[in-house]
Amino acid sequence: MSAAAVPELKQISRVEAMRLGPGWSHSCHAMLYAANPGQLFGRIPMRFSVLMQMRFDGLLGFPGGFVDRRFWSLEDGLNRVLGLGLGCLRLTEADYLSSHLTEGPHRVVAHLYARQLTLEQLHAVEISAVHSRDHGLEVGAAVRAPPPTPGFGSGPAEGTDGCWGSCVSHCTPRKTESVAFPIS
Amino acid sequence: MSAAAVPELKQISRVEAMRLGPGWSHSCHAMLYAANPGQLFGRIPMRFSVLMQMRFDGLLGFPGGFVDRRFWSLEDGLNRVLGLGLGCLRLTEADYLSSHLTEGPHRVVAHLYARQLTLEQLHAVEISAVHSRDHGLEVGAAVRAPPPTPGFGSGPAEGTDGCWGSCVSHCTPRKTESVAFPIS
Secondary structure (H helix, E strand, O other): OOHHHOOOOEEEOHHHHHOOOOOOEEEEEEEEEEEEEEEEOOOEEEEEEEEEEEEOOOOEEOOEEEEOOOOOOHHHHHHHHHOOOOOOOOOOHHHEEEEEEEEOOOEEEEEEEEEEEOHHHHHHHHHHHHOOOOEOOOEEEEEEEOOOOOOOOOOHHHOOOOHHHHHHHHHOOOOHHHHHOOOO | OOHHHOOOOEEEOHHHHHOOOOOOEEEEEEEEEEEEEEEEOOOEEEEEEEEEEEEOOOOEEOOEEEEOOOOOOHHHHHHHHOOOOOOOOOOOHHHEEEEEEEEOOOEEEEEEEEEEEOHHHHHHHHHHHHOOOOEOOOEEEEEEEOOOOOOOOOOHHHOOOOHHHHHHHHHOOOOHHHHHOOOO
């Protein structure tokens, strides 16, 4: 899909987002990532693993979804769609990064969160995801997407049309990953 | 990635493939799929679910890998890389579909298998995959990739540059899916 198909995003503050009227839908997504000491093929450092979702439309996106503001706070709703909050892992306002809105036919404001986990916590979220009730419908899997590896193509840093390129442009406010994700 | 980057594949018979010398590497991959009575968003029939893998390079591929012919038959090696063979699910020569070779710098002959499972069997393979020892290295996840859904983009039938387009052209003999996969 070309970059031209992506609707323009406008960054707004959390306070501004909270003042939007009932005609706006709120979505919350989170980048859950962990330092990974593993080596691909026994020689290429993995550095970090980032949890993403294979969506129904074949694109990758950060895990999350719509939050009904009539019933939930942003964070309660996000923990709910992530299947978190029952264990010891729970996202809070301290993990909030940014809000962006799209002024198209769908009035959506998207809130992004990020939290660095241990690799064991990340794995627990993956295991939980494959057992979730909705597995295989809107979401085809929780996917551990390694950061772009030199010599192996797709990655946001390389501007290709691979999965990473699609997901970052489609599902997240642009350039946010450079704020939150310490690619060394 | 453009179609031009895909090496030419030449179909050969299983007998011919078995006669190739020790300079050839054999890879075996399987399309495991299941009829799925679910409905996406409660209204779009899922029809079938196909198990794929998110590879280290950001592309999707059918699960499988290289088989060392010095130690394993094609099917024993395939069951081993799939983590099958210990339970009641085990691929056999009856699931064999086709062999293709690439005559590039790497002398690889790829064997493709297909087996229709129940949705419960497919789910068991997904659960097994997230617990496997190599999870998160060469393979980022087992991914349930629904067939292309009209109105939602990516799919081999639509010739887009989405994930399905990439995986089918990169990881499998072309057009094989139309033989084995009963898209109604």
